[in-house]
Amino acid sequence: MSAGLPVIIIPAVKSKSNQTVASVGELALLERLTARLPSRGDVIIGAGDDCAVVRGARADRFDYLLKSDSCVEGVHFTARAGGEWVGHKALGRVLSDIAAMGGEPLWALVDLVAPPQTPVKKIEKIYTGFNKLARQSGMAVVGGDVSAGRDLQLHVFGVGRVERGGAVLRSGARPGDAIFVTGFFGGSRAGKHLDFQPRLQEGQWLARGKWATAMIDVSDGLLRDLGHICASSGIGARLMLDAIPVSESARQGAEGKSALKSALNDGEDYELLFTVPNDKTRAFLKAWRRMFRLSCVQIGRMTSRNGKLEGISSKGIKIILQEGGYEHFQ
């Protein structure tokens, strides 16, 4: 579930007869389809955040997080990817979204679609990777379906929970909040897009300690996902480009400007991007370092300039995002 950047307003009108999925684009189509969905009073957050947030019975001390995610051969993994990693990624994508709301994973279901000639060994390896990550994460796998189809696909449905009212949304950032990220960015295609650890403990700790005002996991790309926080919160952001933690594989794949570009845009980093009130940043970093060994650095600050994303470096480089999400270096 992603939003364009800047916010693309799509009128809920009938489509022109010649439009196809390809000509409209998947993200724009998704936004159009989710514009007017049936709702209920117990839906706290519907489509458009990392997970939906729903409320159980009155006495329940938890809210529930609901998420579905696709993992399709040729889009999210290649035919050469090891089966265990495919299963790991399919569940990991959902867990990363649960982590980004501060949630604890509970239950999963998985629909598998496979061409009839697929070796059973490959399917079993996929389930091995899937179940291993489920066990590590304390999640039960409670069902699913198997269908024949032309593409190898997994559709994973995950349920998590947070303390009632405690989900960290994309919409809670305020001007002046410091922007933090875990880990390193860019070059995920070298392997990390399969071999990543959803930041569940970190996300839960950030939510419980009420450190994060807004949070998202970086799947679309650092800039695009920061754009989602800006759009949902109705504000802007300024990045200190020299502070962006660029991964080794991004550095090896490119140099200078293009390594940074890779870190800002590649996506599938599955790290947490979140905001912390400015007056809490020192206490936050101290507490973080007592809890975790994982790298966590400030990369910028939220601004009041609605929808504007700026990048500032010591050399005066400035980034402006344009419609469609492509960036231009000036």
Next chain:
Amino acid sequence: MSAGLPVIIIPAVKSKSNQTVASVGELALLERLTARLPSRGDVIIGAGDDCAVVRGARADRFDYLLKSDSCVEGVHFTARAGGEWVGHKALGRVLSDIAAMGGEPLWALVDLVAPPQTPVKKIEKIYTGFNKLARQSGMAVVGGDVSAGRDLQLHVFGVGRVERGGAVLRSGARPGDAIFVTGFFGGSRAGKHLDFQPRLQEGQWLARGKWATAMIDVSDGLLRDLGHICASSGIGARLMLDAIPVSESARQGAEGKSALKSALNDGEDYELLFTVPNDKTRAFLKAWRRMFRLSCVQIGRMTSRNGKLEGISSKGIKIILQEGGYEHFQ
């Protein structure tokens, strides 16, 4: 989620290297894959019933039902099927499973996969049908995903709820219980496989009144689904063949024996099949007729003969089910 009939015990060993999805079969593969899933203490029923049943916080008066179901072009609908009906069926399949546990539908997510050249109008019609049935059923649609792929597919995830401990399982039938069905059977390909009403109100009423000891929705076929109740309950069943309510379209498509065969085997009837203790049947039918206009008739009785399915008619016709679920008339 279905089980073979009679119970096929599949050892959780490594597959032979030359096995494929096609050679093993989807149902057997699903059973093998779901044999040893990670679980948790709050999972009441995992894979293998109409829905999984999970338990929320201690003070919650509800249990939650979780279900995923695929709806694939070429398997569950043809390219000629109207878009609204495709959406209706995709959600209806999940609602029918929630109904068969006695559940109230709450929240749904849907993953859509579509070839790039699919007209947006077709996708919008699918969502129109989907959302219309969601609204009618009081269900919120809280998210999902859109991906490119070679087949048009919907993967629907649904959450429902029942009073704590009140889910009607497949495993609760006892020898002597009367077997009832709603509606009419057979010939679903003439249209009813798309145009059906999930029996939500009826299922909820059967669960709340504690009338049903076991329940299932008929998707695989009346005999196969009765076989699932037998297998889960560890008992057998005897059908009065003359009592099977054969649909008009089954009668038009065939005559005599083959119309009955169609009613017993076609599947996708999306009616309820359930058992009621013998001493309650009169009170049950009286109460049913006060509540509903929908046809509900007794078609047989559970027996103590584990795994045996017999069919008795006035002409002495007998049915025996063999491994793989194919029936033989003798």
